[in-house]
Every structure is written in C-alpha cells, then in structure tokens.
Amino acid sequence: MYRYSEFDTAFVAERNRQFRAQVERRLSGALTEDEFKPLRLMNGLYLQLHAYMLRVAIPYGTLSSRQMRKLAEIAERWDKGYGHFTTRQNIQFNWPKLNDVPDMLDALADVGMHAIQTSGNTIRNVTADHFAGAAADEVADPRPVAELIRQWSTDHPEFQFLPRKFKIAVSGSEEDRAVLRAHDLAVQIVEQGGEIGYRIFVGGGLGRTPMIGKVLRDFLPADDLLPYIEATVSVWNLLGRRDNKYKARIKITVHEHGIDTIRQLVEDRFGDLQPAFTGVDRTWLSGIEADFRPPAFSQRDTGSFDAAYANDPVFRAWADSNLSEHKQEGYAIAQISLKAHGATPGDATADQMRIMADIAETFGHDELRISHEQNIVLPHVHKSDLPHIHARLKSHGLATANIGKVSDIIACPGMDYCALATARSIPIAQQIATRFDELKLEHEIGDLKIKISGCINACGHHHVGHIGILGLDRAGVENYQITLGGDHTQDAAIGQRTGPGFSAEEIIPAIERLVYAYLQHRSSAEERFIDAFRRLGMAPFKEALYGAGKTQGRRHAA
Incomplete structure (x- = not known):
C-alpha cells in the first residue's frame, strides 16, 4: 500500500493551510x-440540498485499517455518525459544518488522505479493479499504475481547468471489474508476445449522452504510458467544447471528430512528448511498485472453512455469494455487503467502519478496498479465518449474503441529498431490496445488477445495469424510466429504454413483473438475466411491463 512521501505530506499540509484561510474569509464575509465556490470545489467540498458535502479521495479504492478508523472518527466527530461510499471508490460526508471542514482535512492528512481533485474540471480520483493484487485472473496488479497516474495528475498545471471533469480507471484483468469502458480514459494492463503493456480506451461515459469507450491504442509499450495519457488529455483540452458544458466531455469530442481523427492527433502529440518522458515511467513506477508487494501469505489448513461450509447453511450462503477466487491457494477475496435489506446502499456507520478495520487488521493483512458497487472488500483472507470473520460481520449487520444479487443495488444519493437530483433513489432501492427479501427469491434469481440514478447525470450507473432505473421529474411528479440490457463488464453495453416511465408507487411492481418474466422465460436456472435478455430481446419483458403480462407477477406472487 502506498505511503505518503515527504513531498506528499508537505503538499497536502500546504493545501489544507490555504483552504483554512479561504474558509475563514468565507465565514467573515x-x-x-460565488467567489468561494471554485476554491471549495478544488478541495472536494460541495453545497448540497441541505448542507455541505465533503468528498474524500480513496485512490484506487485502497484503505488501511488506520485510515478506515480515521474515517469513522470523522463521521462521529464532525458528521452524523456515518459515511457514504460511492461508485468512484470515494467516501462522502453529507453533513459537515463549514467551519469544521479544515479540521476534517487535517485529520485526513494525519493518515495520508485528502479531498483534492474529487471535484472540479480536472483529473478526478483514479479508480481501479477492487480485486487488484488478489484476483486469480489478473496479468498484473494495476494499483502501481493507478498510483503513477495519480501522482502525475495531481495539481498538473496544464489540467486544472479542463473543459469538464476527466475520469480514469485502471485494470489488470481480462474480466472488467472497473467499468473501464464507461470512463473518459481507461488503462487495461495486457500481455502481448510476452511483453506487458497497456490497452487504452477513450471516450466512455454515462450521463445524459451515454457512450461506450473506444480502443485508442490496442497495445502501448509500458515505457510510454504517461506521455500517451498526457497527449490524450492535451488533445482534448484544446479540442473540447467550452461553449456548452453538456457537450464538453471527451466522449462528445470523440463522437464529433471520430476516433480515427482523435487517434491521429494523439499520436502526433505523443511523438512530441515522448522524448521528454523517456525512462521516466519505468523509474518512477519501479519505486512505486515497492509499496505494493504482496503480503506474506501463510500456509494453513482450511479444515475449519470446510466444516463451516458443510454444516452451517447461513455461512454457506454467504460464502457462495460473497467470496471470490484468490490467486493464492488457501485464500479468498471476501466482499462485505453494505446493502442489508432496507438499508441505504453504500452507507456505513462509524461502528461498522471500526469493525471492518479491526477485521482487516486481524485477518486481512491490514487492507480494505472500496468497490465501485459501494461495498467493502477484504482482498486477502485465509479461508480458515472466514468463519470467525463471518460471525463478527453478522453481529454488526454486515453479513448480508447478496453480492451480485437483486438487492445489491447501486444507488446515487438522489433527491434526499443532491441538489441536482430530480427524483429519489434511496427509498426506491430500499423498497426493491425489501420486496425481494419478502418474496425469498433472491438466490433463485441469481446474478442480477440493478442500478438506479436520481437524475440524468447517472451517478448510479443506471445505463449499464441489467435493469437500470432513472428517476426524473414529470410536471412535479417523480417518474422512473426503466432500461434493460446494460452491462458494465468487458461486454459493456448501454441499456435499452423499455417505454413510458412509472410513478414511485408503480416502479416496485414493475420491477417485480420484469423478474417474474425472466424466471418464466429463462432456459435454465443457470441462465442469467442479462443472458436471457440478449437471447430473447425486449419483447417478453416489455409485454410484462405494459401488456397482458402486467398481472403475471402478482399472480405468481400470490
């Protein structure tokens, strides 16, 4: 795990000192x-519906137990006792008082954290595969590359006033767990002819004009990463539209000019930049890689895991849903669901943060990850410790066995918090989770990704949900549109709109009808919702929503 250098420490301290003075000037009048707004945004401070909101960077989603405990302390001391983990692998505190924010930032700095570039028209917090360094299918751990990009992009003098925000993701696996193709720029570590390099995607993004990213370079030699990224951002910085913020993202620039033109412009700019970077990437990266050495894995018997799995059905259900294969024999990747049925997706109390920190310190090589799906990951846990981990999680409401299931819903804060939202997201997500828990169908349904956004900005990633829900305002009434067939993985796709939207009272029955249609039409219990949709097309699901099949779900439920 990366530790702050002397430069990092001094840089963050100076930024915090500057912002403290700016806050004092705002409070004094x-x-x-309007004058304060650009200053606070440079430090991750938003003004939401009811209060300020501080967005804290968790670079590539990696936290130590000490850092997680500090987040718990901040939540308790300066907020309302909880934090909200986001799809950008950040955490948001929704209720800070302005005069407390400088103290919050100083507290973060004590454990090597900050809120710089979590907002504004700049390069945002770099995200990564939440299984990085542990996944059995990865070519290489992507976190050193993500840290390299973070250091290069932080306070970059050319890129502090871009046409719009710019988001970068990094992955080291063929399976995409980082939503690469929905980012402005994405880096996938690949191997070609025995050489490690990068596949570069550009022009992805969701929001009001959702687009899937295109391949800019199929294979980029490892030595050329920084100059190539800088060339890409430089080209967009010149071409990107500043006359209309809705057309300013790089996806629009790629769409308007075409990927071939953009590729040629990037290659030309890259040729100019490359000589000045020669050798820099490798030297810089090799120093960073030392901070990401694998932990000291132990060789122990897994008999306690096998016994618990055989004899405890509650543990077995959790293991089946929440554990993933680890590259080290005898280990597993454990996901902690922040989606207990009826809970607010992504929220964790200070007590829960401390429990997760304790578990990571005792059983997880002192490491936690935040997933873009708003859950917490213990990347390195020995199977023999999993029964103890499960018991502790269960006693604190953190052992819900629903990862990847219908109640594991991604949801933005919606109109409960966000000044941009046009509808509520959280109550709808809670009602869906509660309803399918009542029906006891969750495990029969299997893998189903539901994502909900409270406005067209798509912070809930609804466009790439198997079932996507978009909340809008229709003449003062909340209306929820449904899309089907979205996918955030290596088979990325934008969901198709089904038709007219539904009121808040109608949306839960509508989702129920969709699920019953899937259960009725799937070819086998192993066929996932997304695969059934691709095989069958829209027709049977549209019929379930709007046609004669509208009552099928209710009859089945009865």
Whole structure:
C-alpha cells in the first residue's frame, strides 16, 4: 500500500493551510459564495440540498485499517455518525459544518488522505479493479499504475481547468471489474508476445449522452504510458467544447471528430512528448511498485472453512455469494455487503467502519478496498479465518449474503441529498431490496445488477445495469424510466429504454413483473438475466411491463 512521501505530506499540509484561510474569509464575509465556490470545489467540498458535502479521495479504492478508523472518527466527530461510499471508490460526508471542514482535512492528512481533485474540471480520483493484487485472473496488479497516474495528475498545471471533469480507471484483468469502458480514459494492463503493456480506451461515459469507450491504442509499450495519457488529455483540452458544458466531455469530442481523427492527433502529440518522458515511467513506477508487494501469505489448513461450509447453511450462503477466487491457494477475496435489506446502499456507520478495520487488521493483512458497487472488500483472507470473520460481520449487520444479487443495488444519493437530483433513489432501492427479501427469491434469481440514478447525470450507473432505473421529474411528479440490457463488464453495453416511465408507487411492481418474466422465460436456472435478455430481446419483458403480462407477477406472487 502506498505511503505518503515527504513531498506528499508537505503538499497536502500546504493545501489544507490555504483552504483554512479561504474558509475563514468565507465565514467573515470577505468572500461571497460565488467567489468561494471554485476554491471549495478544488478541495472536494460541495453545497448540497441541505448542507455541505465533503468528498474524500480513496485512490484506487485502497484503505488501511488506520485510515478506515480515521474515517469513522470523522463521521462521529464532525458528521452524523456515518459515511457514504460511492461508485468512484470515494467516501462522502453529507453533513459537515463549514467551519469544521479544515479540521476534517487535517485529520485526513494525519493518515495520508485528502479531498483534492474529487471535484472540479480536472483529473478526478483514479479508480481501479477492487480485486487488484488478489484476483486469480489478473496479468498484473494495476494499483502501481493507478498510483503513477495519480501522482502525475495531481495539481498538473496544464489540467486544472479542463473543459469538464476527466475520469480514469485502471485494470489488470481480462474480466472488467472497473467499468473501464464507461470512463473518459481507461488503462487495461495486457500481455502481448510476452511483453506487458497497456490497452487504452477513450471516450466512455454515462450521463445524459451515454457512450461506450473506444480502443485508442490496442497495445502501448509500458515505457510510454504517461506521455500517451498526457497527449490524450492535451488533445482534448484544446479540442473540447467550452461553449456548452453538456457537450464538453471527451466522449462528445470523440463522437464529433471520430476516433480515427482523435487517434491521429494523439499520436502526433505523443511523438512530441515522448522524448521528454523517456525512462521516466519505468523509474518512477519501479519505486512505486515497492509499496505494493504482496503480503506474506501463510500456509494453513482450511479444515475449519470446510466444516463451516458443510454444516452451517447461513455461512454457506454467504460464502457462495460473497467470496471470490484468490490467486493464492488457501485464500479468498471476501466482499462485505453494505446493502442489508432496507438499508441505504453504500452507507456505513462509524461502528461498522471500526469493525471492518479491526477485521482487516486481524485477518486481512491490514487492507480494505472500496468497490465501485459501494461495498467493502477484504482482498486477502485465509479461508480458515472466514468463519470467525463471518460471525463478527453478522453481529454488526454486515453479513448480508447478496453480492451480485437483486438487492445489491447501486444507488446515487438522489433527491434526499443532491441538489441536482430530480427524483429519489434511496427509498426506491430500499423498497426493491425489501420486496425481494419478502418474496425469498433472491438466490433463485441469481446474478442480477440493478442500478438506479436520481437524475440524468447517472451517478448510479443506471445505463449499464441489467435493469437500470432513472428517476426524473414529470410536471412535479417523480417518474422512473426503466432500461434493460446494460452491462458494465468487458461486454459493456448501454441499456435499452423499455417505454413510458412509472410513478414511485408503480416502479416496485414493475420491477417485480420484469423478474417474474425472466424466471418464466429463462432456459435454465443457470441462465442469467442479462443472458436471457440478449437471447430473447425486449419483447417478453416489455409485454410484462405494459401488456397482458402486467398481472403475471402478482399472480405468481400470490
């Protein structure tokens, strides 16, 4: 795990000192809110519906137990006792008082954290595969590359006033767990002819104009990463539209000019930049890689795991849903669901944060990850410890066995918090989870990704949900549109709109009808919802929503 250097420490301390002075000027009236806005955004501070919101960076989703405990302390001392983990692998505190924010930032700095570039028209927090360094299918751990990009992009003098925000993701596996193709730029570590390099995607993004990223370079030699990324951002910085913020993202630039033109412009700019970077990437990266050495794995018997799996059905259900294969024999990757049925997706209390920190310190090589699906990951746990881990999680409401299931819903804060939202997201997500828990169908349904956004900005990733829900305002009434067939993986796809939306009272029965249609039409219990949709097309699901099949779900439920 990366530790702050002396430079990092001094840099963050100086930024915090500057922002403390800016806050004092705002509180005294020396700065108006309009004057203060760009200053606070540079430090991750938003003004939401009811209060300020501080967005804290968790680079590539990696946390130590000490850092997680500090987040718990901040939640308890300066907020309302909880934090909200986001799809950008960040955490948001929704209720800070302005005069407390400088103290919160100083507390973060004590454990090597900050809120720099978590907002504004700049390169945002770099995200990564939440199984990085542990996944059995990865070519290489992507976190050193993500850290290299983070260091290069932080306070980059050319890229602090971009046309719009710019999001980068990194993965080291063929299976995409980082939503690569929905990012402005994405880096996939690949191997070609025995050489490690990068596949570069560009022009992905969701929001009001969702687009799947295109391949900019199929194979980029490892030595050329930084100059190539800098060339890409430089080209967009010049071409990107500043006359209309809705057309300013790089996806629109790629769409308007075409990928071939963009590729040629990037290659030309890359040729100019490459000589100045020669050798820099490798030297810089090799120093970073030392911070990401694998932990000291132990060789122990897994008999306690096997016994618990055979004899405890509750543990077995959790293991089947929440564990993934680890590259080290005898180990597993454990996901902690922050989606207990009826809970707010992504929220964790200070007590829960401390329990997760304790478990990571005792059983997980002192490491936690935040997933883009708003859950917590213990990347390195020995199977023999899993019965103890499960028991502790269960006693604190953290052992819900629903990873990847219908109640594991991604949801933005929606109109309960966000000033941009046009509808509520959280209550709808809670009602869906509660309803399918009542029906006891979750495990029969299997893998089903539901994602909900409270406005067209798509912070809930609804476009790439197997079932996507978009909340809108229709003449003062909340209306929820449904899309089907979205996918955030290596088979990335934008969901197709089904038709007219549904009111808040109608949306839960509508989702229920969709699920019953799937159960009725799937070819086998192993066929996932997304695969059934691809095989069958829209017709049977549309019929279930709007046609004669509208009552099928209710009859089945009865």
